[in-house]
Amino acid sequence: MAKNIQAIRGMNDYLPADTAIWQRIEGTLKQVLASYGFSEIRLPIVEQTPLFSRAIGEVTDVVEKEMYTFEDRNGESLTLRPEGTAGCVRAGIEHGLLYNQEQRLWYMGPMFRYERPQKGRYRQFHQMGAEVFGLQGPDIDAELIMMTARWWKALGIADHVQLELNSIGSLEARANYRDALVAFLEKHKEVLDEDCKRRMYTNPLRVLDSKNPDVQQLLNDAPTLGDFLDEDSRAHFSGLCALLDDAGIKYSINQRLVRGLDYYNRTVFEWVTSALGSQGTVCAGGRYDGLVEQLGGRATPAVGFAMGMERMVLLVQAVNPEFEPTRIVDVYVIASGQGVQSAAMQLAEKLRDADPQLKLMTNFGGGNFKKQFARADKWGARIALVLGEDEVATGQVVIKDLRTGDQQTLAQSEAAATLRTLLQ
Structure with missing residues (x-):
């Protein structure tokens, strides 16, 4: 392997x-x-x-x-x-x-x-x-x-x-301060670690960033940049x-x-x-x-x-644990029954046309209603649209709020406006 x-x-x-x-x-x-x-x-x-x-x-x-x-x-x-x-x-x-x-x-x-x-x-x-x-x-x-x-x-x-x-x-002020800082550090080399000794001559201002507590204590007595x-x-x-x-x-x-x-x-x-x-x-x-x-x-x-x-x-x-991440899916379309999948996909396309910002996913791979609702939860959807053979025959759709459990049946032509209201 x-x-x-x-x-x-x-x-x-x-x-x-x-x-x-x-x-x-x-x-x-x-x-x-x-x-x-x-x-x-x-x-x-x-x-x-x-x-x-x-x-x-x-x-x-x-x-x-x-x-x-x-x-x-x-x-x-x-x-x-x-x-x-x-x-x-x-x-x-x-x-x-x-x-x-x-x-x-x-x-x-x-x-x-x-x-x-x-x-x-x-x-x-x-x-x-x-x-x-x-x-x-x-x-x-x-x-x-x-x-x-x-x-x-x-x-x-x-x-x-x-x-x-x-x-x-300014560059000139920093150069003057650098000279004063080096002169101070040279008098206290025994306190400096190897990294600070190297920096003292190559980039002495970086000594001010040292995490070494002994060096930090020493710097309390060092000249300050503000004076220059x-x-x-x-x-x-x-x-x-x-x-x-x-x-x-x-x-x-x-x-x-x-x-x-x-x-x-x-x-x-x-x-x-x-x-x-x-x-x-x-x-x-x-x-x-x-x-x-x-x-x-x-x-x-x-x-x-x-x-x-x-x-x-x-x-x-x-x-700030209450800061919510961007939701991947707003609406999950659940479909079950003979010939229903095509109708579900067509409805989804119409809803995307009506609201290009809508995050909508259609269930694929079949499964009974229980499994499809579980998938909707997995994707974090707020709303489920449910289509069965009866809904397709009558031009209706069931809209279910997955947070409250409330649901309503209405004409598919009204779905876009209803979703817009529910997702505000």
Whole structure:
């Protein structure tokens, strides 16, 4: 017997029972995006490797250890995308979307990172991201955060996420802070683990993210990035905080929040939760005013964020069990008797014509009424339409509400209007 081929570790199948809640969550998110004027952009999952090494940074964990990179048959280095912003910027430059224009773009799809798989962290994962180009004030930063807050309300998780903010300033301010941080860490090398010692000279701001409790204790005495901010960045951050205060959005300022990608400047933010254990970040982003120019375009201010869909699904399931997944079937057509199947199929087609949004399934494979009602329950249908020989002969149909057990017999010509009322 041939050996079964399994899915690759950390790359998951999502079965119909899973995708139903994914679809409901995605629909909610897309509805909010549309209400803020965002348009969808669809991007390749494979890009030239230099796109990510230039955008994300050569000495980041993503580029050094986590990317799926390979050589194609022409000897070109290609990479499965580990995140979406770089590809979105590349597309904007390539297709002339960014020059002297405001753009609001969103995307969704699979990303790939070679990490140790665990709950909420996978090698293939899905992100929904939103990017705004051409606006540089703190007002657009605030509106993006306000939009995410609207998401959380719509998903019923607003009480289970907290907003953390920081400003990492300009490139010059970060360089000055980096020098001060390295000087401090060099005096306390004995406290640092090997990973922090390596990062101290390659990407010292990543030491601030260390999970080592001894390092975290040491950092309480370290210089803070806020002390090195330039005046423009201070004013930008103050403006952002004032706008969020006016909007009633609660936040905490986390001076160790720097994000793991090199392209950020000024505003960075994360929405975090304690409901998912160690995988606490569910949405994160910030401003990246230099990235478009860095990738070959004209200098263009930009800000955006991305959200991990797997973690969002886990969070909704954990804290809002009443959030119903998208129903696969609204109406199940039950048919029994000589020549009834054809009539049932014709009725189903007429109902689909009358209401293209109706999710309707016709029973196939025969079976008595009891078995067919069991199938209707299995598919989660709310309504059963029952046709037998008598109903076909008289042009009628039985409509049964599977939640209440109420049923009525009426003319088939009235079925569409009745279903519309029952399913409201």
